[in-house]
Amino acid sequence: MALTRSMMRRAAVAWQKGAGNRIPTTRVVNTAMNDNCPILISPSLVSLDLPEIWPTNSTTHDFPLTCKCSDEQTAAIIDGKSIADEIMLRISCEVRRMKESIGKVPGLAVILVGQRRDSQTYVRNKIKACEEAGIKSLITELPDNCEDDEVLNALSRFNKEPSVHGILVQLPLPQHLNVGKILDLLSLEKDVDGFHPLNMGNLAMRGREPLFIPCTPKGCIELLIRSGLEIMGKKAVVIGRSNIVGLPTSLLLQRHHATVSIVHAFTRNPEQITCEADIVVAAAGVPNLVRGNWLKPGAVVIDVGTNPIEDPGCEHGYRLTGDVCYEEAVRVASAITPVPGGVGPMTIAMLLSNTLDSAKRAYDFP
Amino acid sequence: MALTRSMMRRAAVAWQKGAGNRIPTTRVVNTAMNDNCPILISPSLVSLDLPEIWPTNSTTHDFPLTCKCSDEQTAAIIDGKSIADEIMLRISCEVRRMKESIGKVPGLAVILVGQRRDSQTYVRNKIKACEEAGIKSLITELPDNCEDDEVLNALSRFNKEPSVHGILVQLPLPQHLNVGKILDLLSLEKDVDGFHPLNMGNLAMRGREPLFIPCTPKGCIELLIRSGLEIMGKKAVVIGRSNIVGLPTSLLLQRHHATVSIVHAFTRNPEQITCEADIVVAAAGVPNLVRGNWLKPGAVVIDVGTNPIEDPGCEHGYRLTGDVCYEEAVRVASAITPVPGGVGPMTIAMLLSNTLDSAKRAYDFP
Structure with missing residues (x-):
């Protein structure tokens, strides 16, 4: 049975019924196009780029916490600061060795x-x-x-x-x-x-190696591996798809054989998808977006968010808060990075590590 | 509470309990590393590349079909051949116009x-x-x-x-x-x-446009759009992550604001993830991998597979079959591409379209 126009219309209507309010209704496109139309109707990709505006007053933020969470803290805290310090120390030694040798x-x-x-x-x-x-x-x-x-x-x-x-x-x-x-x-x-598109392409493609892996994603993976947390075969959800964090993190997790889903501002029911993840990387830049009931009990949570929140009680009038509601998540997750002191210090350590690698490459220093 | 070694070990053990047989056990890594270790313990990406071997005798293939499928065909057939023919006709006209003009x-x-x-x-x-x-x-x-x-x-x-x-x-x-x-x-x-890593990077990154989009992914999107099937906000599952189909398809769907999950050979329970998708793109290269009960009723199925199957009754001794069990899927999906006659002809049409675009660019021909 070949597709007739009326059948396709029926399929498209059924399809639209599942769509939320934010999705504009699409007419069924007649495949026999007018000669004045462009040959392909797929738009340019840049024309598709929309501002990534997360629903801040959505019901997902207002609901009471009804997750199967413990009354007490279940999560081990992944201490990014001390891991980063140890890496920084090693980098310092290598820099000294380089200086002394060449x-x-x-x-x-x-x-x-x-x-x-x-x-x-x-x-x-x-x-x-x-x-x-x-x-x-x-x-x-x-x-x-x-x-x-x-x-x-x-x-x-x-x-x-x-x-x-x-x-x-x-x-x-x-x-x-x-x-x-x-x-x-x-x-x-x-x-x-690691933000050059050629590095990004080489990060994405099997069989290839970028000259540099973007620092924040690299830091997240290093934290997981150093904490003994397996990535291969795990379900990972990356929340946010920025060129500098979300996108490369999803690509890198996939190179590590996680099953990756990417949640973004146009995702419907992001909490449902996130709730199935073994590993959640939150990088939306929205304070407290990820509530306790977004998480599967025992999930590992990597919080990339560093959102300044006004707080007159703090030294500079503000404090940093993550994308994850820490007080809730800490009672559901099995491990979590704090903000500050989690991913942030690792990002800087990875930047220095990349710079050291680059210098070693330039001087052919082993 | 900072992470102590014993806590992290407990977290890692709990973590491992959720792991299937295919995941090797990981010891808890002591963050205080030996000086002889490399500074970072994340491996090179190429060293992670494993052969993509799908479980062909897994139980997922043997179970009886218990999906909520109709007794009759519910799916509209997306006629890639006729859409591709129409595009080819338009390309021919443009080529003629170019020849006559310059x-x-x-x-x-x-x-x-x-x-x-x-x-x-x-x-x-x-x-x-x-x-x-x-x-x-x-x-x-x-x-x-x-x-x-x-x-x-x-x-x-x-x-x-x-x-x-x-x-x-x-x-x-x-x-x-x-x-x-x-x-x-x-x-x-x-x-x-569109297989150059720079093109792939530009495909992946918001705000950028590749010179060429890989042909098969481009054809899949064109089929969806021409069939009036919305992509934005839909849950899409791409099965397979090859550099030439799976990867660029997932990137392209994301640029179109689908919520994308990538299923691969190391994914556990791929049928569970696939079952939640509004759009399924099957590109694993495994004949009949996707059974009827992998699909949500009403899903749209794009079958990229073209697997030759021995069949003495056919002209050349073999016939082409897709990655999707068509007889089952057609009773569950709302729309589906056949094999042959679905994605295949679109891939060739997109190749010619890219070549035409390239020539227009080279000659600055409008």
Whole structure:
């Protein structure tokens, strides 16, 4: 039986019935297209890019906690800070060994555009970590209203500078800048953030190895492995699909043979999908998005969120909170990363590790 | 409460209890590592690549069909052949218009290594389709025992040849050849298969557009859209994660805002995950892997499998069968692609469409 137009319409109508309010109704497309139409009707991918706006006042946030959770803490706390410290110590030793052997140290260059407080904090922490590890750091600060060319010029200089082995363009950049064009220019051999599309392609494809794995995903995997938590064959849900965390984390978990589902702002009933996961990586950037009843009892929770929440009682007037409602999750999960002190320190340690690897590669230092 | 070694061991043991037989037991890793260990314990990604062997005699194949399926056919058949024919007709018109306007036609070059019967058939079909559409085709055939250099030389010639706008290295290549090295040399502007890692990275990353989208995934999406089947917000399960179909299909569905899960050979209970999907794309290369009770009633099924099955009653001694048990699925799904005549013809149409786009780009022809 071949598809007739009326049958296809029936199928599409039945299909639409399952759709929520947010999905626009689609007419059944007649396959015999008008000559003025484009040959293919699939749109360009960039035209599909929609702002990732999570439903903040959805009922999923308001329901009472009815999960099968314990009255007491069940989760072991994965201490990212102490694991990162140990890695940093090892990196320092390697940097010293390099300096003593060949008289060189790794160099990291940072380009910071604008005055975002969070970006300034991140950059400060990275520079400080470099100093502690003996890695040379350089920083170029540009004003909020600078043009693409100024960023590209700074980038070109660092690309050519042989004592720089890693270059980091602190994201997000101001809206008016062309982030794609800027990251494309970044020398692949110095892309220690691993955000270049060629590195991302090599991360995704079996049989290939990227020069650098993005730092946060790499840190998450290192935490899981060091904690003795198996990845292969486990159901993993990654919440969020940003180019810098969600996407590469899902790709990396898949290379480790997890069965990966990606939950995003257009996912219906994200709590249902998340509830089946053995491993939950929360990277939506929405404070307390993941409630206790989003979690399967015994799940492992990696909380990538670092959301500043106003709190007059805290030193700077705010405190950091994760994407996971920690007080609830800690009574359901078997292991969880805290915020702060979980993924954050690991991200910086991985950045330094990538920079060290890059310098070793450049100097052919074993 | 910080993580103590004994707590983490307990968490890991609880974790292991949930693991099936196929998962090797992992010891709890002491975070204080020995100095002789590498700094990070995450392995290289290539070292993780395991053969994708689907359990062919698993119980999932033996159970009786107990799904909530109808006694009669419920599914509309998505007629890929007729949709592809219509697209091919439109491509032919565009090729003619190009020839009449600027005296040029698109050119596709194919490199075929060895004597694989299926590859020979695929290549023959592609060349035939080119002829029908007025696209110039070139073919270089190399023996099974040829070296990397011979393939690379053929590729270099086509890269330089201005009348060639698309180059296709028919996969799989013989085991002894370095497929990564070969595909890396392929000019990005002529990568009409979209298999270059830079194209794959640009397919994956929001805000970016690959020069070419891989043909089979592109064909699947075009089929869904033309059939009026919404993708945004739907749960999609992609079965299989090959670099040429499964991976790019999952990335493309995600760009279209589906909630995507990827099922592979290491997935436990793949039928449970698949059973929740609104859209199932089967690309495992395992005949009849997907049974009726793997499907949610009303699901849309895109069957990418084209597995030759011996059948003395057929003309060439074999017939093609999909990854989906069609007789069962047709009574559960709301729409399904047949094999043959579903995704196959669309793949070729997309190849020609990519080649036409490439030629238009090269000649700046609108």
